[in-house]
Amino acid sequence: MEQYWERVKSEMKHSLPDHSYRMWIQPMGYQASGSNEVTLSCPNSFSKKRIKENYLAGIEAQFTKLGLGQIKIDLMVETKGVKKKASKAATQPVNGGECETPLLSFPRRPSRPMQMALPGLNIRSDSGRMLKKGYTFDRFVVGDNSDFAYSAALSLAQTSSVNNGAIYLLSDTGLGKSHLSQAVGHHVISQGFSDKVYYVTAEDFTNEMVSSIKNNTINGFKEKYRRKCDVLILEDVHFLSGKDATQKELAMTLDYLMDAEKKIIFSGCYLPDDIPKMNEQLKSRLTLGMVTKIDPPNFKTRVKILKNKSKYDGFVIPNDVTEYLAQELCDNVRQLESGLMGVARKSALLGEKIDINLARGVLSTISRNKKNITVDVIKKLVCSEFSLSEKELVSTSRKQTVVKPRQMAIFLARKYTDQPLKTIGRSFNRYHATAIYSINAVEKKLKQQGGFTEQMNYLCRKIESGKAL
Numbered sequence: 001m002e003q004y005w006e007r008v009k010s011e012m013k014h015s016l017p018d019h020s021y022r023m024w025i026q027p028m029g030y031q032a033s034g035s036n037e038v039t040l041s042c043p044n045s046f047s048k049k050r051i052k053e054n055y056l057a058g059i060e061a062q063f064t065k066l067g068l069g070q071i072k073i074d075l076m077v078e079t080k081g082v083k084k085k086a087s088k089a090a091t092q093p094v095n096g097g098e099c100e101t102p103l104l105s106f107p108r109r110p111s112r113p114m115q116m117a118l119p120g121l122n123i124r125s126d127s128g129r130m131l132k133k134g135y136t137f138d139r140f141v142v143g144d145n146s147d148f149a150y151s152a153a154l155s156l157a158q159t160s161s162v163n164n165g166a167i168y169l170l171s172d173t174g175l176g177k178s179h180l181s182q183a184v185g186h187h188v189i190s191q192g193f194s195d196k197v198y199y200v201t202a203e204d205f206t207n208e209m210v211s212s213i214k215n216n217t218i219n220g221f222k223e224k225y226r227r228k229c230d231v232l233i234l235e236d237v238h239f240l241s242g243k244d245a246t247q248k249e250l251a252m253t254l255d256y257l258m259d260a261e262k263k264i265i266f267s268g269c270y271l272p273d274d275i276p277k278m279n280e281q282l283k284s285r286l287t288l289g290m291v292t293k294i295d296p297p298n299f300k301t302r303v304k305i306l307k308n309k310s311k312y313d314g315f316v317i318p319n320d321v322t323e324y325l326a327q328e329l330c331d332n333v334r335q336l337e338s339g340l341m342g343v344a345r346k347s348a349l350l351g352e353k354i355d356i357n358l359a360r361g362v363l364s365t366i367s368r369n370k371k372n373i374t375v376d377v378i379k380k381l382v383c384s385e386f387s388l389s390e391k392e393l394v395s396t397s398r399k400q401t402v403v404k405p406r407q408m409a410i411f412l413a414r415k416y417t418d419q420p421l422k423t424i425g426r427s428f429n430r431y432h433a434t435a436i437y438s439i440n441a442v443e444k445k446l447k448q449q450g451g452f453t454e455q456m457n458y459l460c461r462k463i464e465s466g467k468a469l
């Protein structure tokens, strides 16, 4: 029967998209069989559920096609003591690892004993930023919008296999890219798989490279990322736009890491192909793994997220208030969280009970203005503040006095409207890629915290207070 299972797998490999096969079917293992019954194992309960919902009927049909009649498939979750039986493709299990998912790459467990991290604390990754304490898999609420990204990240975190160990998390702002990518880091560290988790933004990577060139320590920099890193989490990939030297260095680093079967998680708001001034070598490496998109959550998932967050933060929020917040705040999860915090803080400050009226008060400014802010409103505001005509703003002029307000307006349109970037670009007579370039340029200037930031804050205040309307 085990051989029949291998044949079923090979049939499914041809009939399913490659990523679906690699994610769901390849990690399954044959366990046992009886008369008209086969037991197959899945790496974790999440994949068991997904396989049951989406692939079980197909697997049973493939057994029937092989002339075995009606076969009933029993699914079980692999546990420490019940490992998948070795097949040619399977790799060595991780010592002590709870699950084994031979889907993506996995660094070997270091031979020296490692202390496990305490749960619920911020963890410093071996290099770069802290991993935020709440950004773990168990705190991530999975909905239809994010289940593929969640399971890809979880598989990457748990897997002990070779092959492609990269995922690219793609979403608009505030939808959980950082949460999921850091969850991989937390999992790897807390399970004791490795402590060489490097969590950096593309900007950190660039700055570190530039300073290592200045200080003549570039060899150390290369050595660190190419040979001493087991898990690389690289956020905000779009920041690399136009940074030629960094792109080349990163492409080389990725070759080393991929050859050594390390784990790599990229995140960004745009597909690599849509990022302007990105060289082809880097683009192709960024998409070597799985590109998984996180969409905005639907109402049901927003309610779940709010309930989950209230539970962890110790807020008691009546159901009608939770549903009201979920109804009104539908752009992204960050917005949902700040609405919840706003309600809890206002109630604590005023000593009032949390009810619909209090929630309405908190949300009224945000939602009233949001509904009325359009790209045209933003264009008018920027034109009047910089004494430009609308024609000049959308013209081909490269004068700094026009380029700067234009970039600011594009940035504001992205921040305050729900328009897709293509539409925003078109409103300024620009391509999608140029709109991305403008947003990057503004984000970079904002980090310098100078007069530019003050100007931008001033415009934001005008928009948020309704004075731009």
Ligand SMILES: Nc1ncnc2c1ncn2[C@@H]1O[C@H](COP(=O)(O)OP(=O)(O)OP(=O)(O)O)[C@@H](O)[C@H]1O
Binding pocket: 134, 135, 139, 140, 141, 142, 146, 171, 172, 173, 174, 175, 176, 177, 178, 179, 180, 269, 305, 333, 334, 337
């Ligand atoms: N599905 C989810 N379940 C629980 N919390 C979530 C979920 N998605 C996002 N969050 C929370 O929403 C907030 C914003 O998420 P995160 O920072 O990961 O977004 P992002 O996509 O990286 O945004 P940006 O592109 O602006 O950096 C975080 O506090 C995160 O914990």
